Amino acid sequence: MAPEEIRExxxxxxxxxxxxxxxxxxxxxxxxxxxxxxxxxxxLDIVMELRKRYRVQIPEDEYVQLASMNSTVSYLTPxxxxxxx
Amino acid sequence: MAEAYDTLIIGAGxxxxxxxxxxxxxxxxxxxxxxxKTIGGLNSFYRAGGRDYDVGLHAVTNFTPKGxxxxxxSRLLRQLRFQWEDxxxxxxxxxxxxxxxxxxxxxxxxxxxxxxxxxxxxxxxxAFSNLRSQVLDYDDLDQASFEISTRKVxxxxxxxxxxxxxxxxxxxxxxxxRVHDMDWGQFCIMFRSIFLEGFARPLRGxxxxxxxxxxxxxxxxGQLLLRHGVEKIxxxxxxxxxxxxxxxxxxxxxxxxxxxGWVETQRMLGNQDEVVGDEAGxxxxxxxxxxxxxxxxxxxxNDTIVFYNDSDRFHWQPPxxxxxxxxxxxxxxxxxxxxxxxxxxxEGVVRITSIANFEKWxxxxxxxxxxxxxxxxxxxxxxxxxxxxxxxxxAIDTDMFTPKTIKRFTWHDNGAVYGAxxxxxxxxxxxxxxxxxxxxxxxxGIVGAIISGISIxxxxxxx
Ligand SMILES: Cc1cc2nc3c(=O)[nH]c(=O)nc-3n(C[C@H](O)[C@H](O)[C@H](O)COP(=O)(O)OP(=O)(O)OC[C@H]3O[C@@H](n4cnc5c(N)ncnc54)[C@H](O)[C@@H]3O)c2cc1C
Numbered sequence: 001m002a003p004e005e006i007r008e009x010x011x012x013x014x015x016x017x018x019x020x021x022x023x024x025x026x027x028x029x030x031x032x033x034x035x036x037x038x039x040x041x042x043x044l045d046i047v048m049e050l051r052k053r054y055r056v057q058i059p060e061d062e063y064v065q066l067a068s069m070n071s072t073v074s075y076l077t078p079x080x081x082x083x084x085x
Numbered sequence: 086m087a088e089a090y091d092t093l094i095i096g097a098g099x100x101x102x103x104x105x106x107x108x109x110x111x112x113x114x115x116x117x118x119x120x121x122k123t124i125g126g127l128n129s130f131y132r133a134g135g136r137d138y139d140v141g142l143h144a145v146t147n148f149t150p151k152g153x154x155x156x157x158x159s160r161l162l163r164q165l166r167f168q169w170e171d172x173x174x175x176x177x178x179x180x181x182x183x184x185x186x187x188x189x190x191x192x193x194x195x196x197x198x199x200x201x202x203x204x205x206x207x208x209x210x211x212a213f214s215n216l217r218s219q220v221l222d223y224d225d226l227d228q229a230s231f232e233i234s235t236r237k238v239x240x241x242x243x244x245x246x247x248x249x250x251x252x253x254x255x256x257x258x259x260x261x262x263r264v265h266d267m268d269w270g271q272f273c274i275m276f277r278s279i280f281l282e283g284f285a286r287p288l289r290g291x292x293x294x295x296x297x298x299x300x301x302x303x304x305x306x307g308q309l310l311l312r313h314g315v316e317k318i319x320x321x322x323x324x325x326x327x328x329x330x331x332x333x334x335x336x337x338x339x340x341x342x343x344x345x346g347w348v349e350t351q352r353m354l355g356n357q358d359e360v361v362g363d364e365a366g367x368x369x370x371x372x373x374x375x376x377x378x379x380x381x382x383x384x385x386x387n388d389t390i391v392f393y394n395d396s397d398r399f400h401w402q403p404p405x406x407x408x409x410x411x412x413x414x415x416x417x418x419x420x421x422x423x424x425x426x427x428x429x430x431x432e433g434v435v436r437i438t439s440i441a442n443f444e445k446w447x448x449x450x451x452x453x454x455x456x457x458x459x460x461x462x463x464x465x466x467x468x469x470x471x472x473x474x475x476x477x478x479x480a481i482d483t484d485m486f487t488p489k490t491i492k493r494f495t496w497h498d499n500g501a502v503y504g505a506x507x508x509x510x511x512x513x514x515x516x517x518x519x520x521x522x523x524x525x526x527x528x529x530g531i532v533g534a535i536i537s538g539i540s541i542x543x544x545x546x547x548x
Contacts, residue, residue, distance in 0.1 A: 060548055
């Protein structure tokens with residue numbers, strides 16, 4: 001998966017776990033937490049959805065990498081390079 | 086022998102079902118084992134004399150409107166992947182705290198309670214704002230700050246003792262496992278869930294909520310095993326490996342989540358009560374349910390819920406010598422919600438709850454038990470009609486349950502409704518793969534128990 005596709009995947013996941021959020025205006029450089037009403041339970045769901053959908057394993061001490069869209073995409077790019085969308 | 090489940094959940098109440106959904110959704114093999122023949126636990130349903138009854142449901146607390154992004158209700162809907170519409174929540178009309186000579190009305194808009202306090206206790210309105218901001222600031226689930234004395238905190242904020250009692254009354258009634266005083270953490274949770282969020286109810290009652298929970302759990306591949314009482318948790322080298330059922334069968338599991346209660350779970354782990362040390366909860370109730378041949382509003386009963394107390398001081402403790410203590414009580418009319426399209430329950434219903442003594446009720450022989458039920462039906466109604474209009478001449482049916490009934494169908498020690506006074510916020514037990522969720526973990530009520538199931542499942546079974 002290319003970075004742009006990974007971004008789409010994340011948007012899809014966010015849309016599922018927080019259906020009331022407007023994701024069209026998301027700023028990729030700013031932390032999700034500052035733009036969206038996401039709590040730690042929702043963050044866990046990003047991790048879990050990635051595992052469920054693409055079998056990507058993210059160790060608990062690396063959850064911090066998922067702070068913003070940019071950091072998430074660059075963290076996932078090597079991990080998801082060989083996964084098909 | 087069948088393969089071990091990833092997680093075995095004990096109890097198909099609100100917390101067990103919610104935990105089950107989370108785990109099944111993320112592809113674990115999960116079974117819920119439930120001792121009773123049906124689901125729901127402390128908030129189940131039954132049919133008697135041709136009528137449908139809810140066991141507990143007065144109100145779903147924590148109401149927030151569609152689109153709200155904060156608060157336990159929206160969090161649980163997101164986590165369980167439900168739509169806001171699924172629970173079909175209709176808001177309360179208006180409720181009331183009724184003390185001698187002073188009545189405070191409140192609704193799902195906190196401004197009503199504020200204006201009522203300004204009217205009845207004009208010197209206390211700043212103190213009330215102060216309390217409100219302290220409650221909003223509270224965000225600490227560590228055991229030490231959770232257990233601060235609420236009476237002490239309120240005593241420092243307010244100078245009118247009666248206002249303190251009036252604020253404590255509904256919050257203790259709907260979620261305090263401790264006698265007399267309340268944990269500050271619990272107070273803050275209840276204050277938000279009742280005064281800042283609010284009351285709502287689906288027209289179809291708790292059946293609708295349970296139907297959604299169980300349907301989702303099953304559709305995700307979860308197994309629900311009714312009439313499967315757990316006798317014992319089996320462990321090897323400090324880890325649980327499964328359970329033995331009451332009929333002797335064994336089920337293996339890699340992890341166990343118990344919603345049966347702390348003391349009850351300790352017993353399954355083979356610890357006798359002396360070793361456990363902790364006490365089970367004492368607070369339990371009788372509830373009378375009267376069906377009317379008219380709507381309560383036709384009798385002038387328009388409140389959704391009335392929390393009454395007949396003196397300046399609110400006594401939150403089980404009676405020592407009598408079967409019940411009727412100085413305080415709750416009157417709920419499930420008709421008095423703002424149902425969509427002016428829908429309404431077909432019959433009027435008045436539910437009255439009073440504090441009761443488990444030992445006394447449990448010790449009666451069958452004949453006395455029946456007689457005392459009739460007697461206390463009348464007495465608790467007599468007590469309630471001091472604060473709400475008389476309704477009994479419109480009664481066409483009555484039902485009633487006691488602490489003995491609660492114990493018989495949920496197996497909670499003492500028929501305790503809000504569990505043990507000491508909560509186990511971290512959900513851990515002495516075994517590294519056995520956890521507790523639900524009432525004894527710390528969150529009570531329908532929404533609270535669901536949140537508890539979700540968060541313990543997230544914390545220990547998913548990460
Ligand atoms: C009369 C009454 C009125 C209430 N009114 C309201 C209200 O209006 N609003 C509100 O929000 N809350 C209300 N509540 C509280 C609410 O119902 C509870 O807080 C909530 O349902 C607790 O859920 P739980 O999952 O923690 O526990 P439970 O529902 O008790 O779940 C535990 C389950 O474990 C099962 N179990 C026990 N032992 C075993 C065993 N050995 N093996 C297998 N299974 C076992 C039990 O049968 C039970 O189903 C009321 C409760 C009562 C009793």
